[in-house]
Amino acid sequence: MPEKHHNAKLPWAPGSLPLMLAPMQGLTNRGLRSLFIERVRPDVVFTEFVRVKASAKKNITENDRQEVVSTVGKVPLVVQLIGTDTEALLAAANTVQELGAEHLNINLGCPYGRMTSQTAGGALLREPQALARMLAALRREIRGSFSVKVRSGFDDPAQIFSLLPLFADSGIDFLVVHPRTVKQMYKGPADHGVTGAVVRQTPLPVIANGDVFSAAIGHRVLAETGAAGLMLGRGAIAHPLLFERLRGRYPDESTPAGKVDELRDYLQALLARYQTLFCGEHQILCKMKEVLCHVHDPEVVGLARQLKRSKSLAQFGELLTSS
């Protein structure tokens, strides 16, 4: 097995097993991140992807500028960029670093139309040579940690193994692996056999991501893969307490009544933040409903369905407080 190096630039303490909140477009804005940090303190949080346009002079939006500096409680914030044009990505990396960003990540996984047709996100995996040039150029500009979040391949789940030398040679500090192909989107289970094989074949620290919906699954993934840490997406959006459960500080399963109380309490606290962060009833309701798309426990699915149908914030708030 290649020797693992410990890089001082990593956004987590050497030897710890970091639990990270995944980047999720539409969800992991600064309001949700700050709530998670206050309540369950992920070891590392990520921005939603910051889209880097090739042409625009101001190549990242004003809102993204606020997102990338919004750190809370000294929890390391990794800024994720997605884009296709190396020059524009370099300019954006410089901009966010000037604003104070310390940790940068490139999205090599997004499977959705606009990104894949522009050779950004997951589609970059189809062009390994261009990718190598892009990563090397970015590495020269990035002063803090530089990581990639990658799927197992574009359409071949073994493609990642051919990319590992490229990642190590580009000076990447750590990999986040979501072991599904880009083509697969979210179909089928995440194959953490691939994650384990990646861990064994690269000297870089590997963070395992995908389908960790309970503490038991998380512990199994860590044990079976030897990963350096976990990244939690949908499971944490449904249950922020998943972080505490993985640390053994909270029982793995709540009672049915407990689940309803937890959901209400979480959504009330999030709603309060969204009411100060977002403008207008419609936007706030839409943002709240995005969280509900990830709530599936049978004990709360009825409440979630009612909440998703609410037409006003007043109705939404009432459902959260009525018993």
Ligand SMILES: Cc1cc2nc3c(=O)[nH]c(=O)nc-3n(C[C@H](O)[C@H](O)[C@H](O)COP(=O)(O)O)c2cc1C
């Ligand atoms: C609604 C949604 C938005 C997402 N947005 C991003 C994103 O902005 N950047 C990214 O790298 N991955 C994004 N992802 C992928 C997640 O970060 C994660 O890799 C994936 O959901 C698998 O992890 P999970 O099973 O723990 O959710 C998104 C996923 C979902 C469901």
